[in-house]
Amino acid sequence: MKQIKTGAVLSYVNIILKNLVNIFYTPLLIHLAGQNNFGIYQLTAQTIATLSILSMGFSGAYIHFFWMEKKKGEEFVRRLNGTYLKMFATIAILSIVIGALVTIFSPLFFGNTFNSSELKIARIMLGLMSLNMAVTFISTIFDSFISANQMFVFQQSRILATTIIQPLIVIPLLMIGFSVVTVAMVQLITSIVLLLLNVRFAIVKLNMEFALKEKMGPTAKLIFAFSGFLLINDIVDLINNNLPGVIVGSLLGPASVAVYAIVVQTRNIFFQLSLALSNVFIPKINKMFSESASNDEFSDVMVKVGRVQLLILLFVYGGFIVVGKFFIKMWAGNGFQDAYWMLVITLFPALVPLSQNVGIEIQRAKNMHKFRSLALGTLALVNIIITYYSLKIFGLTGSVFGYVFSLAIGNGLLINLYNHFVVGLDMVKFWKSTFKLVIGSALSIVLGLALQMFINVDNVLSFSLVGLMYACIFYLIWYLWSSDDNEKIFLKKYIKKYIKK
Incomplete structure (x- = not known):
């Protein structure tokens, strides 16, 4: 442990x-x-x-x-x-x-x-x-x-x-x-x-x-x-992650690939934030299966880990919506403005699968991952078809439409239904446990954007100030309304332990 x-x-x-x-x-x-x-x-x-x-x-x-x-x-x-x-x-x-x-x-x-x-x-x-x-x-x-x-x-x-x-x-x-x-x-x-x-x-x-x-x-x-x-x-x-970039390169050239690469690179941060926690549970989940753990035990692990994953992802996603436009300009420079909206659009549906990665490992441990593979495989082909024609019609921004569609239908709808009715995971319990996190995050984003009516984010100082204020708002809403008892107890223990040191 x-x-x-x-x-x-x-x-x-x-x-x-x-x-x-x-x-x-x-x-x-x-x-x-x-x-x-x-x-x-x-x-x-x-x-x-x-x-x-x-x-x-x-x-x-x-x-x-x-x-x-x-x-x-x-x-x-x-x-x-x-x-x-x-x-x-x-x-x-x-x-x-x-x-x-x-x-x-x-x-x-x-x-x-x-x-x-x-x-x-x-x-x-x-x-x-x-x-x-x-x-x-x-x-x-x-x-x-x-x-x-x-x-x-x-x-x-x-x-x-x-x-x-x-x-x-x-x-x-x-x-x-x-x-x-x-x-x-x-x-x-x-x-x-x-x-x-x-x-x-x-x-x-x-x-x-x-x-x-x-x-x-x-x-x-x-x-x-x-x-x-x-x-x-x-x-x-x-x-989903690589082939659209190749299509962008073949249709629009290396300059457009550079913008798309910023989107992929930033999106990968989300993947890393999610996998950092779920990856360390892979051996434990397989060991639980070898010891004949019940569906309730698997569901409890998924809820516990999923709440933490979603909390972190929502915090970062909200922060990006609030101050991300200036961040992209400051980080990548001029010529990358389209990356902001492409990221806002693509990261939203990614919140669902990235907060449910433990469910994938439970499927694999039970050898019940076939449906997911076939369903998402079919939707990946649809993604490429949509991407190709969207690029021709809308230019670079069209590169994200197929990705959003495949994630929303596949991971957002089909896999949740499959986990609940076939794998045996209590997805109703999962979404009930995360509902307050989602609402609290949405409120934090609205308040963070409202701050920009008074503070124009156009330099490092204002960027840092609004970002810090957003973080404080997010934390207060989480602690006072979204967090559960176990998370509060863990936080208090951690703070006491840190103060003693």
Whole structure:
């Protein structure tokens, strides 16, 4: 439990620090590399990210099968490790081959909107990022084993160090004249270092062992069946988060990609805020299932974690609505104004799935994730069709319409009904428990916007003042009206503990 609590705290510290770093890192990157080169970097990253589907959902299945095999004995865990190592070594080689082909034929994808020098940069970065993806695949098996053993402190400490070190290396190199290719090179070196740290910790500290000659037997078929639907989830995430950016690049060019990249990058903060808490509960949920936990127990975990997730997300979302327009201008600079409204529109429906991530892990633990995969897979295809035609009609702002539609129908409606009537989670209880949070947040946003009738947010001082006043309003409404007894007791204990120190 200590690892879970400390790991969760470190996750949020890591997210806060990472995004504080990005507040300074991204505008410097845009300034030093130029908007077009920044767009090329983002587009190549999104293109190569599609190679992650080669993992075929195996990485998401590891923890589920780790607990299954551990109940049988350590020999079965060694077989599982050996099977995964062989699979991901093969996938890594395949990613290099496919990445090489994408690099060679990149003029076919971007030749119409990129000039010759931009194409040259894009090809070099595609090659480096393909190698980076291969290294990441190899690292996955060790990272999954560390997660299954709930060693969250090591994981988050390692990520924390990377968050600080990477920009400290990249920015000076760009300042003395190195190109944007430097970013991809530093990322590759960082991934190699992380792989070595993962290998050392897993093998030396946790005694990870591999049975490479023995076959998994019937369990191998279960892994492929289970992972097949996780693969669909991975494809859905790639379609929703990466493919629209590729379409933007092919239709509108690198400058528009840079704006879209700011939207995706900011949206990813929301994903990080949500996953920071739910990820540390994945081993616990699978362990609960192996111990035959009841639906009521699973529902209680979802409500408890979901309230905290939604509270944090609503606070950040409301703050962005209130002062985000100036933040985008201050952070990214001129030419990125459209990103504000694109974010306001796309983040709203994302609040639902991001506050219910624990429900996804409960589905997987129960092996009931097939419907979600198929439903969201179908809607992802609808997303791309809507995105393509919306871009042609409305320009850059049309890139978000398909995403909003797929989230609202899929995650907002279908998955909630499925969780309630099929999975056995009490979604009525979930929404009753979060209703006051939503209303309280809406009131905070209205009052925060009303402040701007008296204070014009056009400089850092007014931005900070209105932001601080919004935070105080949000906290008071939460504490006096939205919070439950357990949250108040926890807060009082934490404050007393902090004062004693």
